Amino acid sequence: MAITVAVLMCLATGGLAGNEPLEAWKAGIATVVITPEQPMWMAGYASRTKPSEGKIHDLYAKALALEDGQGTRLVIVAVDLIGFPREFRDRMEKEVGARYKLPPEGLLLNASHTHSGPELRAWRATQMWDLPPEQIELSKQYSETLRGKLVELVGQALADLTPARLSYVYARTGFAMNRRLQGAKGYSIAPNVDGPVDHEVPVLQVLSADGKKRRALMFGYACHNTTLSDYEFCGDYAGFAWRYVEEAHPGTTAFFITGCGADQNPTPRRTLEWAQQHGRALSNAVEAALLARPRPVRGPLKVALEEAMLELERPPSVEDLKKQASSTTASLYERRHAEELLAELEKTGRVSSTYPYLVHVARFGDDLTMVGLAGEVVVDYSLRLKKELAGPAVWVAGYTNEVSGYVPSRRVLEEGGYEARGAIVYYSTIPLPFTSSIETLIVDKVHELVRRTRTAASQ
Template sequence: MSETDRAHEWHAGTASEVITPSESMRMAGYGAREEPSEGTLQDLHAKAIALEDERGTRFVTVGVEILAISRPLHAAVTEACEEQYGLPATHLLLNASHTHCGPVYRERKTEVFSLNDEERAQARAYAEFLEETLVDVVGRAIEDLSPASVTYSHAKCGIAFNRRIPLEQGIGFQPYPDGPVDHDVPVLAIESPDGETLRGILFGYACHPTSLSLREWTGDWAGYAMEYLEEEFPDATAVFVQGCGGDQKAYPQRELELTKHYGKSLATAVRGALVAQRREVHGPLRCVKEEVDLEFEEPPTREELEAQLESEERYERRHAEHLLDELDEHGELPRSHPYPIQAVGFGGDLTMIALTGEVLVGYSLKLKERLPGPLWVAGYSNNYMTYIPTVDDLFAGGYEADRFVHLTELPAKFDHSVEDRVLSTATALARRVGPPDER
């Protein structure tokens, strides 16, 4: 394709905004960390890449260096973006990096810790700031739209281990070298039509950014990967998209130099993808989103919840208190929960699937078996509810599949239909937006 043709096919824009809190406040992610932040190791960001095809259809991806995208935050941002920019919710992807060194901006009854009145007010104020900033960064990326070429490539990076190790007493929480991983690094490059200037880098990886447990703000290794890429390519905005990393973790941990090394390793993989033979990406853009109900196992009875109030574990007590309140208010506990799935097709050249929650790696691996490539599967997108385990994970049990439910507002863990419901819906949506022979 000629430079003139490329200039007419795509327009792209980028934007970035610092979202580091301006004051000391509680940090999200680790229940044992009960003290507020005490400084900034690395600024946190919200970054956007907007794409527009030759028909004028737009799609915007926003990477946010926070623990999770809450349902209220997603609803507020998508509503405002549709009202202000005419951007439908199906055409906006919000993805959380899942750093555990970012701020608390929501309070749930089942949260791992309690907030006092001052901390609660700080969280509410930050939530308002975050909402306004995300809407603004989407708008600025759209304003920045100009002719561009779009290419896709991928690489491999080996920093992630599976952390669900089978032990005699059950599933343990430590590196499991023989466990499933997804070391793929998908990369979408946004360049000037002449290919001389790299303007944007959208890249992904499936792994918890939890190699640090500091009281300083930082994006962990994902933040360092973006920082290194922007140092190497000063005209580019680097945007990280978290994958299906619910059971993935970098080891060893708790050393800053190792964290920087993990970031450098991922950035090097991205650079490798950029110098490899890249696939030209064409339109048209197709964006769809659908909710599927994920069903729970039989919820606990009132008697069981009242007994749980006597548990030695505060998480179990809080969970029981919340569910008893639900019973008092509604007379019953929910039997299912809506689960949004988004799919975006770039002509026949690339399909992206965005899943909600802390999705375990089995989902990306199984979707890549079902669907033709190139396929990009993201987790931690557009909402947060809990871990999303496969059937095998549910049978095995462990933290993600079983115990974590006490840290959520959900009544019980998922039943064994969860995998089929997620995979079948994601597959159907991907085929709707994918290559013509798949539709």
């Protein structure tokens, strides 16, 4: 017992004193408008039949650069976009590495997953095959321009690094509803009040070194950003939420980080009023969190970024693929997906059996662990990781660094439905469903990186 108490006291002392004084942090902030300058095809819904028509408000990219007393840096880039393709992330990582000596693990991208933004990968996804060539060209040009803007943005945030204090707190709000409803024919997308949700709203606060000025509020929520489905550019509920936070705190930059909301929809939805009301509910949760006394976040900062090699199902036989490609009962996208697999088999003789999946961990001393998972991540991951990593505050983001498909848990994969396999035909990047090892492989990688980024005080 005495040993336990001694260890606990040691932990407490180590934690309070920390390896860093509070003042050791530096933070820098930059923002840029990324609204396309002309009508463009919009991302997220295969049912759209024409390019965008105007905007409700501008789309933004924002960067928060953080540096601890030992010079370790992390730049978090939050954008009002559907998600980043892997090749976008890889090229941007190289460019910020060359220009600012920022290592790969120092760059964390997160997309709000608004379905009212431009399509970045019109030449890849199967539902985009019918686009007019000029729209495909516009999408390529937009991606190029965007990368240039984001590289500049990272530079501006790093140039803005000035002494800061960090603190963390959270509250809750309830408009995200589980959207996997079981019926006679399996799971469909419909509100399911009994399904799992993660209603927490994590908030990272960045104050000036003297604590007098609130420089940034970064907050998150696990919910699809899909209130709207029309033809005007808009940040959806997330875009309204950060605007409301900024209106309430003049001079503060607000950042939205998407959580593990792949199987969650804002409910109700489909009107501008609902997007605004959900934005208001989320910004109210940020206000509630601030009343709940944010706790100091100390360093040191440790970051790690690695791939977990996920396993994919074996492809159907050539015979079955041919049947599917010419089936009269299969959807257009199912037929195209079968054609793509056939073309790949013909060209290379095989279809990939693995997928390199990015896992990002940023550990802020013993006070906060941020986990950034790639893809459209279902809520089971944040609920599980928050339980298993309990101790320091845990913030689990999805839609991080790359979005190339859904990331089901073992449960969702076994239950089936859109997030398990139905959505695969709309993406061209992950060719086949994951095997049931997916959850273990991802969670094990998170634990490995969390162990590696553990500070001396907590060992």
